[in-house]
Amino acid sequence: MCSCNHDHEKDHVCSCGTDKLVPIPAVVTEIRTETPDVKTFRVVGLDGSNCFDHKPGQCAMLTIPGVGEAMFSITSSPTETGYKDFSIKRCGHLTDWLHSMEVGQEIGIRGPYGNPFPVDTEFKGQNLLFIAGGIGLAPLHSVINYVRANRENYGTVDILYGSRSADDLVDYEEIKNVWEKEDGINVYLTIDREQEGWDGHVGFVPSYLKELAFEANKTAIICGPPIMIKFVLQALLEMGFEKTQVYTTLELKMKCGIGKCGRCNVGSKYVCKDGPVFRLDELDELPDEY
């Protein structure tokens, strides 16, 4: 198919077409405040659709006209139909604006971008260990709910999630009321420092990971701040995990999402199309610049 998405030959050059950089309009139907600086936005196409289909771990570009556009990972699972959720931390120019939105606001959306986690291939039949820190739960949330919806395809599921404080745990209600209560899913929560009213584990994610001393018969899926990822990877390797058992997702500046604008180029890869999901052994092939 040609670039316009119409029914032309692949090599046909089109002047009728929609450029890939043009978003479609969509509406924000629900806004949940997750933490003091994270909100989850539910986005629905103007025709009531889910805008486009995606796979767990893929991303989408969100546009606020006049403010700009940025790439966000899609938080909802493809198994949740009719909408897309985005858990977004307030940390810059565009996210400030997103956080000040009200329900009913229309925005632009385009996607899906990037490669997904291999949920239907390499992950199948595997025991899964999810490790997330802070807003890093957002991309893993999609995978976790996909796995829950297709539970019979996977082995054990362990979720280790930590954040600065209890107030900063994203999706706390869902974790407590849904995930923790489901058979065959073990959830381990931790926060960085002691806090009144918190009787769970206290300590950084990497050290809790070592305490938990998981067997290395799992596939680990990691997302979080760079410093957490660094120490989690060290811990996993110490625990006997092979690099081929570990997956993570990268975040780099992106403008086009289609491997042309050059921003997310690391080595010969473009994170927007060759990533953002990388297996640790693939990541090792890249120059240390991500």
Add this chain to the structure above:
Amino acid sequence: MQKTAGLIKKRALELLADGTVTKVLGWEEGDFIYDVTPAFFDKETIDSLVFSSFCGSNLSKYLIKACKEQTEGKILVFLKPCDTFSFNQLLTEHRIDREKVYVVGVECKGMLDIEKIKALGINGVTKVIDNGESLNIKTIYGEKTCERSEVLLEKCTTCKSKELVVFDEVLGEKAENENSQDRFAQVAALEAMTTEERYAFWQGELSKCIRCNACRNVCPACSCMKCVFDNIQSGVASKSNADTFEEKMFHIIRAFHVAGRCTDCGECSRVCPQGIPLHLLNRKFIKDINELYGDYQAGEEAGSRAPLVNFTFDDAEPSVIHERGNS
């Protein structure tokens, strides 16, 4: 020139050897004589230090970063007379540390512009021999000659001074500033234009701008940690001319930001890939400051207070003077 080049290398070696300095900031040899690159040298690398009539670049701005990184010993820097004004201005603004720098002043009779040589139709230049008055130019199309005065860098045609205003020692023979044209003649010509003519002039020049930011990045007065034009929150951040208004604003705002601090080193125009005479914007400010507050040369004296930041009761009110038509 060859003699000065020899002196420079010899002196750099001596000062490194006796421990006066730990590194040297100068110019590194290129593939052709005109493509020298600013570089830091130590004892091992000093061999590729060169000095020629194409060392027009002003090295002072590199000292901002170098001074921060220098923990022990001094940095030797070679400064031409006009460069020393920039050095002083950076001292005034506390951007560099005098104690960490050993300044070797290099006398200068004007630097050359390869673009002007090529504009004479001399193409394929592989070597230029500066005989003082004329140039012997080797090219792949045979040997050519031209007059030195024809191919001076723009900034050297209106040299503001042959005085080294700061130095620890001096190399070379002092040159006379006899051929320099009136520095403000071009500004006066612009002032004499009608508003429409002047608008058309700047429209023609500034519409060539490709927003490469070379003028800003080379400018010793543009030493902000983060430029307003790189700050997305500023509302004026832009990489390119989204419309014609913005491309002019970039240069005009920059001229305002450096007004009173610009020493007229001319680097902005030297580096512009599109040959925009950006120095004329700055020179207009200098001329106005001179006329409103009395002659002032930024960088002439370290620590001097520029008229724009030095209130006195006798200060002129520019808007009043403008209305009276006296400016």
Add this chain to the structure above:
Amino acid sequence: MYYIEKAKLSELFSKIAENRSLYLPVKKNGQTNFAHWEEGTEYCDDLKTVKSAKDHFFPQTESLMHFKTEGKKIQINQDKIPDEKTVLFGVRGCDAKSFKILDSVFMSEPQDAFYTARRENSVVITTACSSPDEACFCGVFGVDPADPKADSDVVTWFAGDKLYWEAVSEKGEALTEEIKDVLSSSDEKEVEEEKARISEITKLLPLNNMSLSAFGGDKTDALFNAPQWDKLSEACLGCGSCTFVCPTCQCYDVRDYNGANGIQRYRCWDSCMFSDFTMMAHGTNRPTQKQRFRQRFMHKLVYFPANNNGEFSCVGCGRCVARCPISMNIAKVIKSFGGDK
């Protein structure tokens, strides 16, 4: 092979401009760049335009879409895909090759609709380089300045008092058919002599024999941590002049402009040399100028070939040699990794 008297160039240009928009090198305010030809516009035969010919297909700034907002409602209107039929005259062989490199970025799936339309609607007329300069090293990248027929529709030569014309593609044949009235048939004698003359000159070009053996798609490990980058990048000002005059640099930014005529989303050239290129809210993966400098050259000489069957993303035009404020350039990079051997 056809020819037209040099003195009658304006007749040729008028004829071409009857059905298509013609763009060619024009000197304005002392600088030569590609510009639209109108009756009276004078062609400038300078060896190199300051900006390459790339902005004919990938303009420095172009509007992609406009937004309308009303309360919480938004409307997204893509700007019209350009449909102007154009002819580009006076393109040097190096710039013609750069189009092929840009094609592999913008016309690979998913195609860029704006670029693709411009490219398809254009005819490229190359002109042989009668006087290459010392900064030229297109031979290193397989460009023939004497006979720039690769990636071209029509090749032309200025020789004696004539402009010689040879169509080398279907598009070129079609254009030739349209304008045949102003052309006369010719043998190839004078062109062959001119080609031989240019080929002799290219042998004298000091940078034209550099070796690229240190580079290529499999050289990341060998080059990324090489000590040379410290020295090479030391004086880099972090400006974008190399990027913006480069015919193959194609990184871009997308920005919104909220002006008097509504909200416009435009694309503009960007540079990996700029400190904000990869800046995100939480920082950048290339905080130092050394990293940014290295990225530009690694991309051209290693990463791009890795993704494009060994093709380098440089055409040896030498614009960076002429324009870098501190005279650092890709030739010096190539040489510092043994390219002069």
